[in-house]
Amino acid sequence: MRASAKTATHGLTHACQAQGRRAALLAVACRSILPLLPLFLGLSPISLADDFWKRKPPAQWSLAEALKVVRHSPWARIDVVVFLRQDPDAAFSVRPGTRRQRGRIGVPVDSSRSPNAAPGLSPSAAFLVRWESAAPVTHAFARLQELGERAAAEFQAPATRLPIDRYVITVKLEQPGHTGFEPFLVTPAGKPLLLATLKTRRGTVTPLEVEFTGTGTSSSVHFFFPRTFDGAPLFGPGRNSADFNLQGDGFAMHSKFTLDLAFLH
16 A cells, blocks of 8 residues: 555656646747747738838838838739740640739640649749839838939839829839740830739729830839729728739739828829
8 A cells, every 4th residue: 555655646746747847848838939920920020010101201211111111011012923834735724813822723725634734834923013102102212312222212113203193003023933034025026015904992994004114123014094983083081902903925913902092192
């Protein structure tokens, strides 16, 4: 009986110690993982903070902040499209999807081929899409000039003009994806054929003007959309959503903006 009691006491002690060690390890794990949780969720301490353009005058913006406005903000985003390799022997047809980072696989074009054959996809191409007709974007480009970063500003391909009766959207080639992909290249033979639309809750409009600027990785296109639809403003008061769609030779792209009318001009 004494041995049994002693054994039971010893086992209980070990169990308590093991439980204590597990609790300690759990506490350490929580202290280590919780600070990283925003990163796992695609957030950062900067994104969790208030938007600086709401609380800091443009004259106080740093270089990084000015670049963030023209590249990663409510008015600027980078969208990725996956393209089909032009392989005549491909067993599947793949149509460029209108959703970012998503390819659409169609039915087999040759029923004699294996149904399990994988389609050939090219590397991704990235496009910087920016809503130019916004006060923070204008302030950001002006701030880059004040900071002596003229080259950095020009590399972001700002629109050459901002008519008061147009909404201007710029699309810049950010990453070609593969050699020879120049969707906005203007040649003596003519300009690229691009189909663009801007959809809001008021309706869908097409650009009244299209301009091409830059070359190589700075090549870009600027779309000038009307500000009205059937005589009414394209946007109402407060927050609005806008879907921008672009189709070209062998690619398609979709961008969605959430815009506050207070920041537009």
